[in-house]
Amino acid sequence: MSSHGKLVRKAEDLQEDLSWDSHIKHVLIELEKIYFQRIRPIEVKFDYDMCCPSWFGESMVQKKPFITFLGPFSAGKSTFINYLLQGNLLSTGPQPVTDRFTVISHAKDVQKIPGRVLMADSKQPFRGLNQFGGVFGEVLEGITHPHPILQSVTLIDTPGVLETAGNAHSRRYDYVNACRWFVEKSDLVFVMFDPTKLDSGEELRAVFQQALRGHESKIRIILNKADTVEPQELMRVYGALFWNLSALVATTEPPRVFISSFWEQPYRMGTDHELFTEEKADLIYHITTVVPMQALDRRVASVLQRATRVIAFAILCATYKTKMPSLFGKAKARKQFIEDLPQICEDLANKYRCSVADFPKKEVLENFFSRAKTSDFFDMNQLLKRKWIELMRITVDRDLPMLLKPLEESAVVDPNDRKHALLLQREYFKRMSMEAHGQLFVEDVCQNLGTVPMIQSQFTDRPAICDVPANNTSMQLQSTAPPNGAGGNVNQEQLAVMMQMMQTMMAAQQGQKPSPQQQGVPLISQQAYAPQQVQPEQGGPLFPPSQQISTTTQQMNPYQQMQTMDTLQQGVPQFPPSQVCIEMPQSNPYQQGQPTFMPYGGFPSDPQGQGLPQNPQQQGQLFP
Template sequence: MSSSADLKADSPISLPQPNGTSEFEVASLKNPEYVRKFDRVIDDLQDVYSHKIRPLEKAYNYEHFSSSAPLGNDDIAARPLVLLIGQYSTGKTTFINSLLKKSYPNSHIGVEPTTDRFVAVMDNPTERIIPGNAAAVSSNLPFKGLDKFGQAFLSRFQVSQTPSPVLQNFTIVDTPGILSGDKQRDRGYDYTSVIEWFAERADLVLLLFDSHKLDISNELKAAIHALKGHEEKVRVVLNKSDMVSQQQLMRVYGALMWSLGKVVHTPEVMRVYLVSIWLERPPNAFDDCRSLLESEKKDLLTDLQQLPINAAIRKVNEIVKRARLARVHALIMAHLREQMPSFYGKAAALKQLSDNLPREFKAVSKKYRLPMGDFPDVEKFKEALIGMRFEQFGALNEKLLLASDQALGTDLPKLLQRLPHHSSFTGTTARPEVDSDEEEHSSEERPLKRGLSRVGTRSRYAPVKPERDVSAIIYNIVLFTLVLFFATVVGGGIAMKMGWVDGMGPLIEFLKP
């Protein structure tokens, strides 16, 4: 079989096949042993999420404050997903169609160049196209949460299914091509929110650029900002790199990194692939850096090839991130509830708390020793508070919080240890903070000392100052007594003047001046 160095530039790209028993063959969705391990881990992951994390999200209305819809079993068990984002003419559709034509030459389903449609390309024994409305309600497809974006979006979304060995390992989602400059029109739906929805579920995000069009439009900038929190998934692809000379390519690369540096605020340099993907190579293409482009293309295809290896690891990583954010959200909501009065003035108190959210966030961070990086965006959280009622603020539920702690500290790390190649996991730390009176243990021996039941030690979620509740009760009793007394005096005086209480003898004498 030919190596990637022997591939023609005008031929469809192909995934390099390993010789012998390689890491990809051992840890692949085509390998029966790996599939069994993968399925068992996914089943347990679904169980951990539904029983220990989802109840916490539901109790504190987490999805109202986050763009994340509740995860279903189909979302957790779905194939790895590759999200393609780029401006028009960057070659996204050529990339997909090249994969399809190479793996299944007789396939008639491809992706047409478009500026207004999301297309999910999936493997299926028979070719068919599923409209967006049907895909959003199908129990066999991981797109149920998309119906919240409305009919305007669903009419511009479809699932294209075709037999493809490549697509047996992952699903590709092609996004609408973004017009350069400010030419984009109103799409009728929230484009960046849709991008954020797919980015949360994607295992790899390919951000494509054209070597002749490096400008970043406002809509593309908003789409890149929607990837915040998922930077580890993002890879930049500079396509059509053979349309410039080697010297010009060096300048184009520098200009691209400078443009991205103003948009992507991350301390790490993003991986950029210099490739040239054509269904038919143009005659004016340059050949002076052909070996470099072939090596870069091979690296890109290796990234795609290794998706099945890291799929389960990424799923656990996403559940860990979601659990940490839901846990912080629950503590924020409980804290805000504690700051509001018990009887009246709740609306005014909530308005005051909303105006001072940074201060309240810092108070929660200090009280529970939480990193500020896990706290939500202040403006988005403030916007979500509009229209909230006091009853929607859940009180502190220690049982739910300790269950999420157990999932973060024990259950999810154990799932990682059961996966092949789990040592490559570099995601969010799964171990929550321990109490100061607990000894540190390595995560290998005991990830979390605290369980759901603790004997002889006060829980970290117990009120720090319980006397505050007693003083509030005394205050309310005194207030109620004074109100009752004055109501009796005033009411009695009015009744006496009106002559309604002639037979009340001693009370009248007492009230007379």
């Protein structure tokens, strides 16, 4: 590519980046306007922060998604960040070496930023950390780095979770609430564990029960240093990790767990290198692609959820204010309101088209009503007069969804289009035939032979597996066990002996050797199974011509082929010698293949048993 072409391509890439960057700015400006002009006044009027404290307003100026790393000390958090940045930016070691919250963001040069500067900058989303006191500025720092991954995400490293309560008390700030502040700002939270440190101490339980509660969808678990234990021991560690998490994560579905070793050293010998590599690649994909793509939609969805909960809280508080007496009996009325709270919430949800889950829990509301100054609240008449409910409904139903990424619409297929329906049915029938009672075994045999020829049945659109060409001579069966677990490796000589024994038993029970005209197929002799050269272009059928027992142009379906294979490999007849199975073409294609048992040599149109018709189109498929 010429230099001019490179410059043009670079300009196009820059224009795309600028367009995406401008789109993010536009959406964040709209979100900030909606929140501070419509949602925030309701929060202030009804003291929503007292009931559900959060730092939601600070996230309005957050442009890049945050990824926060939590976990016990020496679990590999700083080492993993160094692995992502391909350098030794953070200090690592077996002892607790990270005693502060570190914000790693993008810049042209590597430099450190004091925590107090971050907390004072109005362009940064860290001003809310001032509530933890000035001492928190000493345990907060920022680091800039030019790595490209930081152009998409901002990484947050945290101090390791301490195991004992005595060590936790030595912190000079509220560690759990500080973690909750970063969790609320984050789009993804990785909790890292060491295989040798799975015990959950008091501080780790507090982090899960307080900092991570309500944000379970953001949690991802990393089992680091997986190559330091043997594969069998790794299974036990994996089970123990899930056992411990079941008491910490308040969800029915466990979070995604990544298992690997995240550092620059090679994997230890004797471990599952392929699994570790796939897990590492999947995790890198989440960080570099999934999080940046979903960050903006997640931001809009969070504002939408906030608006829904705030208006439900306002309706409930206005109802409480309406039911309270003006002078006497407020304590009794409050107690009665708390007792009737489940029914009140259900009635309000039905009346104002909201969900019962949007209301705060009963214990939280009881504590809130006992502390809040409810005399300043609006009652229902004032709330309706302000038209806040109507305004929030428009915000939730129309304005906020417009900021989400639009979904691509596709045309609805005409149900009268039989071609589309047949194509879909063919795909499903193909899979159904493969799943039904060992069909995969038949296909595996065909694949071992080198080809899986597909034919179209005469009476249905379902494909039949393994067509039997008439010009093929023989094949050599692979030593594969039948699907039901019976039988072992069968070679040509064993098959020949089995078939010879079957013919002898059949002839003995009939009292005489059946003639080829009565049987409808030539007798199977041992010479027919002599090894022969199979041409590569012919593909090799399941049975040679001397073993083919179908005399019609209609081919055997896969289920019949599987039964015949089981019969040959087990060395026993599929049906009693005095009967044959005749498959008649059905009018309904979905009933094709239903067996009809008739006396030996008989035919449905020949009840006297005088022999098969000479017209080959009327003959069925015979199974000895």
